[in-house]
Amino acid sequence: MEQTTATPIRARTRRLAQTELTSVAQDLFLAQGYDDTTVDQIAAAAGMSRRTFFRYFPSKDDLVIGKYDLFADRMAEALDARPADEAVWESMRRVFDIALDYVQDPHQRARNDAMDEIVRSTSQLNARYLEKLQRIQQMLIGRIAIRLTGTDAAPGDPRPAAIVGAAFACMESARSVYLASDQTTTIGELLDQAMATVTIT
Amino acid sequence: MEQTTATPIRARTRRLAQTELTSVAQDLFLAQGYDDTTVDQIAAAAGMSRRTFFRYFPSKDDLVIGKYDLFADRMAEALDARPADEAVWESMRRVFDIALDYVQDPHQRARNDAMDEIVRSTSQLNARYLEKLQRIQQMLIGRIAIRLTGTDAAPGDPRPAAIVGAAFACMESARSVYLASDQTTTIGELLDQAMATVTIT
DNA sequence: CGCAGGTTTGACACAGGGTGCCACTTCGGG
DNA sequence: CCCGAAGTGGCACCCTGTGTCAAACCTGCG
Numbered sequence: 120m121e122q123t124t125a126t127p128i129r130a131r132t133r134r135l136a137q138t139e140l141t142s143v144a145q146d147l148f149l150a151q152g153y154d155d156t157t158v159d160q161i162a163a164a165a166g167m168s169r170r171t172f173f174r175y176f177p178s179k180d181d182l183v184i185g186k187y188d189l190f191a192d193r194m195a196e197a198l199d200a201r202p203a204d205e206a207v208w209e210s211m212r213r214v215f216d217i218a219l220d221y222v223q224d225p226h227q228r229a230r231n232d233a234m235d236e237i238v239r240s241t242s243q244l245n246a247r248y249l250e251k252l253q254r255i256q257q258m259l260i261g262r263i264a265i266r267l268t269g270t271d272a273a274p275g276d277p278r279p280a281a282i283v284g285a286a287f288a289c290m291e292s293a294r295s296v297y298l299a300s301d302q303t304t305t306i307g308e309l310l311d312q313a314m315a316t317v318t319i320t
Numbered sequence: 321m322e323q324t325t326a327t328p329i330r331a332r333t334r335r336l337a338q339t340e341l342t343s344v345a346q347d348l349f350l351a352q353g354y355d356d357t358t359v360d361q362i363a364a365a366a367g368m369s370r371r372t373f374f375r376y377f378p379s380k381d382d383l384v385i386g387k388y389d390l391f392a393d394r395m396a397e398a399l400d401a402r403p404a405d406e407a408v409w410e411s412m413r414r415v416f417d418i419a420l421d422y423v424q425d426p427h428q429r430a431r432n433d434a435m436d437e438i439v440r441s442t443s444q445l446n447a448r449y450l451e452k453l454q455r456i457q458q459m460l461i462g463r464i465a466i467r468l469t470g471t472d473a474a475p476g477d478p479r480p481a482a483i484v485g486a487a488f489a490c491m492e493s494a495r496s497v498y499l500a501s502d503q504t505t506t507i508g509e510l511l512d513q514a515m516a517t518v519t520i521t
Numbered sequence: 522c523g524c525a526g527g528t529t530t531g532a533c534a535c536a537g538g539g540t541g542c543c544a545c546t547t548c549g550g551g
Numbered sequence: 552c553c554c555g556a557a558g559t560g561g562c563a564c565c566c567t568g569t570g571t572c573a574a575a576c577c578t579g580c581g
Contacts, residue, residue, distance in 0.1 A: 247447050281490045530573105
């Protein structure tokens with residue numbers, strides 16, 4: 120049967136459990152590192168069994184990396200919202216805005232940066248992070264291709280992927296410099312510098 | 321004692337075992353997929369024990385992904401060999417040449433492309449591949465930084481990373497278009513197209 | 522030839538991530 | 552109150568990866 124109506128409650132408690140789990144897990148990761156924290160520990164700390172943990176997250180990695188899935192949708196939306204006649208490079212720059220300041224609360228932001236640092240310093244997580252980025256780019260490439268050539272259908276054209284990839288390269292350069300610096304310069308400024316150096320014709 | 325002279329024999333037999341292992345493993349991967357091939361199967365097919373396999377490769381992934389380590393050295397060399405006054409974008413283009421045609425034998429090349437296809441279609445391998453690429457880029461960024469500013473030491477400058485990243489984005493766009501196409505256009509041409517679209521100031 | 526050195530190998534045990542299965546509880550609605 | 556669906560925990564299991572240790576295997580040397 121279709122249980123159409125009553126479902127949102129389930130989804131909400133589910134998300135609650137997930138955030139609780141992430142919170143508890145982050146504490147452990149920051150305290151003893153990602154690799155040295157077992158799923159058993161996380162589950163125990165959250166008061167559930169190991170088996171149940173895997174019902175909330177498909178893998179230990181996803182607990183950390185999963186949040187980047189949100190970006191894909193948001194960035195796709197943001198790109199669609201840009202005026203159609205805007206230069207694609209500028210559109211890309213604006214799309215990145217939402218990735219830059221999606222967290223304002225300074226406390227939460229610090230925690231976020233700390234997790235980013237863990238991702239960067241854990242080879243396995245870093246790898247999966249890069250893959251997520253690639254997947255996001257894939258979403259955008261199709262849209263950029265349509266902008267360039269009125270219609271879709273130019274599968275042999277390397278330019279859309281090159282443009283999107285180049286833009287993300289600028290983004291990543293800004294991010295990495297920002298995280299390694301004393302954070303006096305904002306990511307936005309660094310990104311502007313990078314995207315002024317690399318341009319598209 | 322220093323067994324200076326007689327040592328290369330060890331290294332050679334080791335490399336022999338490694339290539340044998342890769343060869344046998346590739347057959348299995350192509351036949352039944354990467355995930356569905358266990359290390360036990362590979363080891364058995366190569367006539368050794370599982371434990372010994374892990375003495376030749378630190379992980380199953382590395383058997384596939386390891387070859388890209390060679391590129392790091394070769395590309396670093398290639399970049400150093402470029403004239404110091406050459407435009408960095410042109411230098412990057414030339415550096416990619418060695419990655420493009422390091423296999424000439426058409427039979428071997430087909431096998432190589434098949435493995436690349438497996439890497440691309442296996443999430444875990446794709447992730448680790450991207451990480452390798454990132455590591456290679458890291459090597460090059462330092463060198464590009466020196467070229468831009470006479471000396472080293474400009475850790476707050478996002479431009480070197482942006483340039484190198486953009487160049488690699490062009491490279492990857494060319495590669496992905498090439499692999500998805502009927503392969504009539506060469507990667508070199510696609511790369512030229514991509515790198516003509518993206519420019520640096 | 523036979524022995525002493527180091528190296529390679531295989532077998533075993535073990536930890537950790539991840540999955541399928543099944544019984545039990547829990548919770549919401551009629 | 553009862554029924555059915557969802558959530559849960561425990562168990563067994565597979566696979567990757569590592570530490571350990573004893574046996575096999577060279578290899579040079581007397």
